[in-house]
Amino acid sequence: MTEKIRCFQIVSAYENKEINLPKRKTASSAGYDIEAAEDVTLAPHKVVLVPTGLKAYMQSDEYLGIHVRSGISIKNCISCVNSQGIIDADYYNNPENEGHIMVPLINHGDEEFFIAKGTRVAQGIFYKYLTVDGDDAGVGAERTGGFGSTGK
Helix, strand or coil, rough: CCCCEEEEEECCCHHHCCCCEEECCCCCCCCCCCCCCCCEECCCCCCCEEEECEEECCCCEEEEEEEEEEHHHHHHHHEEEEEEEEEEEEHCCCCCCCCCCCCEEEEEECCEEEECCCEEEEEEEEEECCCCCCCCCCCCCCCCCCHHHHCC
């Protein structure tokens, strides 16, 4: 077996629920299309966490950027509430939620918007990042939670 460098996996709560692993659609696509794992209705002017049934493994100097697909965003006034979601490498397999990737969408429109299970709602793009000299973020406690856990 080869060593994992980066990959998507299905979280245990969604095993056997017909979750598709993200794929790039063309040879030059930067993003891996991510589908909704369940039917979700976005109420007007509200934020909803759309489950994906996925987690992502990556190197410690990488993150997964989550971007709303332009077709949903432009045609329906839907956006990611934090502009770009950032999935840190240490989010993978955290004890609180196994690293389940949720897409926080906001409906800017005045009518409900329905997302069916299997709808491609976002794209995931893996990025490398840089740190400053003397950075000591690697020292200390490990991540134990999900959304906002490093800000507690």
